[in-house]
Structure formats: structure tokens, C-alpha cells
Amino acid sequence: MKQFLGSVALVVADYDEAIAWYVDKLGFVLLEDERQGEDKRWVRVAPPGASECALLLAKASNARQQAVVGAQTGGRVGFFLHTDDFWRDCRRMAAAGVSFSEQPREEEYGTVVVFEDLYGNRWDLLQLKSGA
Numbered sequence: 001m002k003q004f005l006g007s008v009a010l011v012v013a014d015y016d017e018a019i020a021w022y023v024d025k026l027g028f029v030l031l032e033d034e035r036q037g038e039d040k041r042w043v044r045v046a047p048p049g050a051s052e053c054a055l056l057l058a059k060a061s062n063a064r065q066q067a068v069v070g071a072q073t074g075g076r077v078g079f080f081l082h083t084d085d086f087w088r089d090c091r092r093m094a095a096a097g098v099s100f101s102e103q104p105r106e107e108e109y110g111t112v113v114v115f116e117d118l119y120g121n122r123w124d125l126l127q128l129k130s131g132a
Contacts, residue, residue: 007044007056010079013069013119015041018057021118025096026081027089028055047081070119077114079123086111086127093125 012018015033022028022045031044031054039061046054060066072078083089090104090113101122104113110128117123 004052006052007054009056009058010121011060011065011069011072012057013060013066015043015057015059017118019043019045022055022057025098025118026093027096070117070121072121075122077122077124079117079121081123081125083125083127086125089125 010018019030019033023030026047028045028047029050031046032042034042036042039059041059043057044054045057058065060069081089086104093115094100099116101114101116104111108129110126112124112126115123115125
């Protein structure tokens with residue numbers, strides 16, 4: 001048996017600004033952007049080289065959804081962007097204007113830094129040590 005996560009929904013305020021941020025700031029690839037009615041679109045982005053899981057950018061459509069934009073995980077780091085070259089990606093992201101919440105640090109498991117997306121969702125950029 002094989003199972004995997006195909007997409008993880010991230011509630012956003014606006015499709016186009018979210019696409020621009022993830023593509024221009026993080027270097028993600030726009031996989032799909034299809035209209036599904038007047039105000040709804042199916043928008044998926046993923047890091048370059050990702051083969052299974054993608055972010056489904058879901059525009060908030062009511063007050064309850066708008067209230068969680070940027071706070072889907074209650075202020076905790078909720079997304080983990082793994083890389084094969086931490087310093088390359090950290091420098092590229094900093095040059096693109098990504099907001100870091102701390103200085104990069106070495107941990108038992110690897111090199112990590114917390115950053116925030118355009119809405120304030122907290123992410124880890126991390127490169128795991130071999131065997132971690």
C-alpha cells in the first residue's frame with residue numbers, strides 16, 4: 001500500500017498576491033491555476049523538485065476563513081520547507097525580501113531558520129543532517 005499527501009490547503013487573502021509571493025520570494029513552481037467559477041480557482045504551488053505534495057492556495061470566502069489567514073496553526077511553525085542546500089536558499093530568500101523571525105541556527109537534527117510568509121504563517125527552512 002502507498003499513500004501520500006497530494007496537497008495541503010493554505011487559506012490566503014488573494015490568489016494572485018499569494019501566487020506572486022510563493023513563486024517570486026520562495027521560488028516555488030506554479031503547478032495549476034484553473035478557474036472554478038466566478039470567484040474560485042484551483043491553485044497549486046510547490047517547491048522545485050517536489051514530486052508529491054503541493055500547497056493548495058485557497059482564497060478565504062467568508063469571515064470565518066478570513067479570520068484564519070496567517071494564523072492557521074495558532075502561531076506555531078506549521079510548514080517545513082526542506083532543502084538540500086540551506087545557505088543557498090537562505091541567502092536567496094533574504095535577497096528576495098523574505099522576513100526571518102530569527103537567525104539561522106544549528107540543531108542536533110540540522111540547520112534551521114524560522115521565516116514568515118506574506119500573511120504571517122510561520123515556516124521552517126531546514127536542511128537535515130545525514131541520518132536525521
